[in-house]
Amino acid sequence: GIQVEQSPPDLILQEGANSTLRCNFSDSVNNLQWFHQNPWGQLINLFYIPSGTKQNGRLSATTVATERYSLLYISSSQTTDSGVYFCAVDSRDYKLSFGAGTTVTVRA
Amino acid sequence: KAGVTQTPRYLIKTRGQQVTLSCSPISGHRSVSWYQQTPGQGLQFLFEYFSETQRNKGNFPGRFSGRQFSNSRSEMNVSTLELGDSALYLCASSYDRNTEAFFGQGTRLTVV
Numbered sequence: 099g100i101q102v103e104q105s106p107p108d109l110i111l112q113e114g115a116n117s118t119l120r121c122n123f124s125d126s127v128n129n130l131q132w133f134h135q136n137p138w139g140q141l142i143n144l145f146y147i148p149s150g151t152k153q154n155g156r157l158s159a160t161t162v163a164t165e166r167y168s169l170l171y172i173s174s175s176q177t178t179d180s181g182v183y184f185c186a187v188d189s190r191d192y193k194l195s196f197g198a199g200t201t202v203t204v205r206a
Numbered sequence: 207k208a209g210v211t212q213t214p215r216y217l218i219k220t221r222g223q224q225v226t227l228s229c230s231p232i233s234g235h236r237s238v239s240w241y242q243q244t245p246g247q248g249l250q251f252l253f254e255y256f257s258e259t260q261r262n263k264g265n266f267p268g269r270f271s272g273r274q275f276s277n278s279r280s281e282m283n284v285s286t287l288e289l290g291d292s293a294l295y296l297c298a299s300s301y302d303r304n305t306e307a308f309f310g311q312g313t314r315l316t317v318v
Contacts, residue, residue, distance in 0.1 A: 128304040139243070139294050139312045146306040184249065192303045193239065193262050196249035 100125045100189040104197035111175045111204045119170040119200045121185030129188035130161050132170050134181050135199070141184065144170070175204045208233065210299045210310035218316045224285040227313045231278050231299030238280040239307065240272060243294040252295075255280055256302070287317045 101124040111117055121130075130148050133141040145152050145159040147168065152159055156175075161168040172179055182201050186194040211230040219225050231238050240252040251264040255274035272282040278299075284291055294314050298307040 129306075131307065133309070139296075139314065141296065141309040143306065143308060186249075186307075188304060191262065193251040193254060193264070194241070194249075194298070194307060195251070196241075198248050 099191060100127070100187060100195050102185060102187055102195050102197040104183075104185055104200050106200060107198065109200055109202045111172075111179075111202065113175060113177060113204055113206050115175050115204075116171070116173045117175060117202070119172070119183055119185075119202075121168040121170070121187075121197055123166050123168075123185075123187050123189075125166070125189050127163065127166075127187040127189050128192075129194070130163075130168055131186050131194070132159055132168070133184045133186065135184060136181060144183075172202070175202075177204045177206055180204045210297060210308055212295075212297050212310035212313050214313060215311065216314050216316075218318060219287050220318055221287055221289060223287050224283060225287060225315060226281055226283050227295055227297075227315075229280045229282075229297030229299075229310060231280070231297075232308060235299040235301050235308075236278050237300045237302055237305075238274055238278065239298045239300075240280070240282050241296045241298065242266075243296060243312075244292075249296070252282065261303075284315075289317050291315065292317045 132144040149163040182199040239254040254262040274280045300307040
């Protein structure tokens with residue numbers, strides 16, 4: 099099946115800093131989503147972005163499908179941005195395959 | 207618009223018992239998928255249902271089963287529970303394949 103690799107595994111930021119999370123995938127995809135897992139375990143939708151660029155407030159994402167990667171940008175980070183960020187892709191087997199996640203810690 | 211609802215939120219079961227988890231998708235969504243999250247294995251796909259039919263299944267033993275009802279609500283069942291089944295079980299709903307998936311709050315199962 100498709101392989102999804104996220105980097106870095108851990109990221110420690112000072113409040114106000116910017117950061118970039120990366121997701122590489124091993125095959126072409128029909129669907130790519132970024133999620134933020136809250137402390138209670140729920141996956142919160144950030145972006146549905148199989149290709150192109152989207153922005154939502156301080157977050158933006160870019161997927162370059164032809165080169166098989168996606169980037170999630172966090173600008174002016176806040177302590178509430180802390181948590182685990184997951185990239186998930188749906189290839190031709192019609193299920194979401196998740197990366198291992200990036201754990202972000204934002205310090206005040 | 208109501209989100210994806212999973213019940214119960216927490217469960218504690220004994221080895222050998224069985225358990226049933228429930229998922230109510232977003233209104234109008236006909237696809238429901240289930241995922242297991244553990245610290246060691248991460249998020250893994252269990253199965254997907256669409257219009258009461260299982261369309262895809264992950265690599266889990268036959269103790270894990272599911273079904274979907276005509277109103278798109280889904281249940282998953284785990285029989286003969288093992289300690290390793292302790293996990294967060296997440297349900298996702300979407301309109302169909304290749305559309306945005308939305309997740310419920312999860313059911314945290316502990317097997318003792």
